[in-house]
Structures are given as structure tokens and as C-alpha cells.
Amino acid sequence: MPEYGYHLSCEQYGPAELVEQARMAEQAGFHALWISDHYHPWNDAQGQSPFVWSVIGALSEAVSLPIETAVTCPTVRMHPAVVAQAAATSAVMTEGRFRLGVGTGEALNEHILGDRWPPAHVRMEMLEEAVQVMRRLFTGEEVSHHGTHYTVENARLYTVPDEPVPIDVSGFGPKATSLAARIGDGYITMMPNEEMVEQYRKGGGGGKLVSGGTKVCFGHDADDCVRTVHKLWYNEQLPGEMGQVLPTPRHFEQLKELVTEDRVRQNVVCGDDVDQHVSTLKEFADAGFDRIYVNQIGPDMRGFFDFYRTKVLPQLPH
Template sequence: MAEYGYFLSCEEFGPADLVEQARMAEQAGFQSLWISDHYHPWNDAQGQSPFVWSVIGALSEAVSLPIETAVTCPTVRMHPAVVAQAAATSAVMTQGRFRLGVGTGEALNEHILGDAWPPLHIRLEMLEEAIQVMRNLFTGDEVNHHGPHYTVENARLYTVPDEPVPIDISGFGPQATSLAARVGDGFVTMMPEEPMVEQFRKGGGGGKPVSGGTKVCYGQDRSEAVRTVHRLWSNQLLPGEMGQVLPSPRHFEQLEPLITEEMISENTVCGDDVDEHVAALSAFAEAGFDRVYVNQIGPDQRAFFDFYRTKVLPQLQQGSR
């Protein structure tokens, strides 16, 4: 039976709005929260990017739902020893209801300190070493580490949860999926593709949780919802590796003419057709996902949560029994 959660977008909303959305999500019947971890939004129209660890602190007091970053890059902008401290504290504050989702990141967020942006195979090496460093620190023991990418000397986390923070690994292709299967506590991806789930499970993932997410735009006027998605989130339809290698929001804005409203309409659930919303989320459950997260694009958040509370979540929960 799949669990349905809400995906908080740090690129589009400030801290107070995110906390209020989390409260509405819990009241609507969502079972858990994802929250994005960015330094920049994808474009200026999205307009926000609060520090995720501060927001998680507020969320820990505002709601009782499990929380996961989707996803943190613990390799370039922040050293894994620092991410480990942030994650451990988050787990303590949520009484063990925190999972750390990690991935290889995007130049958009990670090159800001002037570091070179490595090719994928190097980023995967860095991620695997970072996970090793963080797991060692989660023990609460003193850690000394001298690896090809990271050095840690006399580091010890004094505030740690009773159980190590689970680390789920994000993957969009076979290499990252293989890494997730080999060393992750779970797998995160954004497409309901059964072959990737099978690769994860057969490659060593076994019965570990697989989580996926999607974006929708609920609204009574479908055309207006399409325009809202086109204005705010055209970037999600850019092909290939552009999402990983472009260095600033203005570069994503320069590519927006490539994405038409027709493409948005064909690839994003827009409007108030209950069956469309149910089908989009059910596709993940049918592909073998354990947790499915949905994000509402645009300002009409309260109406979205009312719609999901009364019409969408009851159907999803009935269908998963």
C-alpha cells in the first residue's frame, strides 16, 4: 500500500508559507513531507530559496509528519561533515521522523563558491564517499577520514538520534540507481518508471523504500493552470543534462521559449479533473513505489488541499487497500 505525502517547494515559497502548507498537508490527510534543498530557485519567477535546515527546525514544531529532504547535495556547497550535523539535529528534533535524501546535485546550487563542477562519474564517487563520512559521524564516535575527496579530523557529533539517519539516494539513470541499490537506505526518483524500481530492487535495494514525486497545478480554469505552470516551472520539461549543468537561473530563463504551453498541457496534470490527479499519483504506486509525493504549483494552495482532502486522497487510499 503506497503512502501519499506532500512536497514542499523551497524554490517557490518562503519559510512562513512552507510551514503553513505543512500544517494544511497534515490536516488534509497527507502522511509525510518532502522538502527541496536549493541555494537558488530555477528561475526568478519562482522567487524564493530559504535555507532548508532552518525551515525543518520550524516544521519539527509545527507538524508531527515525517520529513525528508528531496534532495540534499552533500558534496560541494556543503561538506558532508556539516550536512551530517544538520541531519542528525533534524532527526533529534523530529524524534526520529527525519530521512536524508541525497543526490549528485546541480551546478545551479553547487558551483556558487567557485568550485569546479565535476562530471557525473566523479560526482557519484563524491556522493558515495560523503555517505560513508556521514554514516560514520551518525554513530556519535570521533571520526578521522582521509579520502580522495574529503578530509575529516577529530570530528564527533554530540547530538545524534537513537538510530542513524536513513539516507535515501536519488537517481534518474542507471548509474545513480545502481549506487542507490548498493549503498542507499532507499531510492528516490521523479518518474513512475517500473524498470528503475526493478533495477534498484534487484541490484541490492530489496525491500527498501522507493519514493517518487510529481508536480500538479489544481485550479478550476485548466488553461489558467497551464499558464501558471508555464510561467513558474517550464524548467522541469527541459531535456537531457541541462538541469544538472546550467549555472544560474537566468540560463534556465533563456531556455523557456523551448517549452510551449502545449507541452505543459500534455505533460503536467492541470485543472480540477479528479481522475487525472488520481491517475498521476496511482501511476507511481502501480510501478512499485512505496511513497508518492505531490506538489501544488502556484498560489492557490488552500483550494488544492481542500480538493485533495475531500476528493483525491480518499480515492487514492481506497485504491491502495
């Protein structure tokens, strides 16, 4: 039976708000936390982007829930040797309750130092090498590495957890899912796609952790919720690879007109219909997910957590 977690959005909230949401999530009965790792929000209306590793430090003191980045790109903006140090320290501070979720990233966050944004197949090569480097560093031994994409010389992590940090790999298509099955300690995807889960498990993932998540907008006026989603998170309804290749929030804002409120209404749970919220999360459970995370888009955070504590979570298989 799956566990249910809450997804903290660094694109939409500042550090203090994220910590308070984590407290409310634990009190409401959620079992785990995801937290996004961004340098920019997707658009200016979202309006935030705190440094995730600082927030994780605060979360380690505020709650006792497992925490995972969803997801970190350890390939361009941050060298994998630096990500390994951040992840190892996070695992020590959470007493082993930290998992490192990784993916190939988006130009939105990763181009900021002027590096070339490589094509998808190169990004997957870089991610695989980065995972190899980080796993070696998690041993606490001195590492030197001269690879295709990364060089590490005489690097040693002195602060490491008792067990190596699990690395879960994000994948949204067959090639990325195959990579996750081959190199990951777990699999992350954002659609309740049973075929992808089956591909992951048959491709080498076996009984490893499969996690997924969705966004909802709880509120008592469904139409108002639709407008809120359309204002803040229309980017999730954009087709194709735009989410991976557009470089700035301004570029995403230029495409807002491609997403209608009707499209939002069809694809995002908006309002306070218990059955709709339950049904959306059950889709992930039915597809074979082990952990299912939900993110509240709307402003009524207290109402959302009360709603899930009393009406939604008790109806879900767990």
C-alpha cells in the same frame, strides 16, 4: 500499499508559507513531507530559496509528519561532515521522523563558492564517499577520514538520534540507480518508471523504501493552470542534462522558449479533473513506489488541499 506525502517547494515559497502548507498537508491527510534543498530557485519567477535546515527546525515544531530532504547534495556547497550534523539535529528535533535524501546535485546550487563542477561519474564518486563519512559520524564516535574527495579530522557529533539517520539516494538513470541500490537506505526518483524500481530492488535495494513525486497545478481554469506552470516550472520540461549543468537562474530563463504551453499541457496535470489527478498518482503506485509525493504549483493552496482531502486521496490505494 503506498503512503502519500506533500512536497514543499523552497524554490517557490518563503519559510512561513512552507510551514503553513505543512500544517494544511497534515490536516488534509497527507502522511509525510518532502522539502527541496536549493541555494537558488530555478528561475526568478519562482522567487524564493530559504535555508532548508532552518525551515526543518520550524517544521519539527509545527507538524508531526515524517520529513525528508528531496534532495540534499552533500558534496560541494556543503561538506558532508556539516550535512551530517544538520541531519542528525533534524532527526533529534523530529524524534526520529527525519530521513536524509541525497543526490549528486546541480551546478545551479553547488557552484556558488567557485568550485569546479565535476562530471557525472565524479559526482557519483563524491556522493558515495560523502555517504560513508556521514554514516560514520551518525554513530556519535570520533571520526578521522582522509579520502579521495574529503578530509575529516577528529570530528564527533555529540547530538545524534537513537538510530542513525536513514539516507535515501536519488537516481534518474541506470548508473545512479545502481549506486542507490548499493549504498542507499532507500531510493528516490521522479518518474513512475517500473523498470528503474525493479533495477533498484534487484540490485540490492530489496524491500527498502522507494519514493517518488510529481507536480500538479490545481485550479478551476485548466488553461490558466497551464500558463502558471509555463511561467514557474517550465524548467522541468527541458531535455537532457541542462538541469544539472546550467549555473544560474538566468541561464534557465534563456531556455524558456524551448518549452511550449502545449508541452506543459501534455506532461503536467492542470485543472480540477479528479480522474487526472488520481491517475497520475496511481501510476507511481502501480510502478511499485512506497511513498508518493505531490506538489501544488498554483496559488490556490487551500483549494488544493481541500480538493485532495475530499476527492483525490480517498480514491487512491493506501
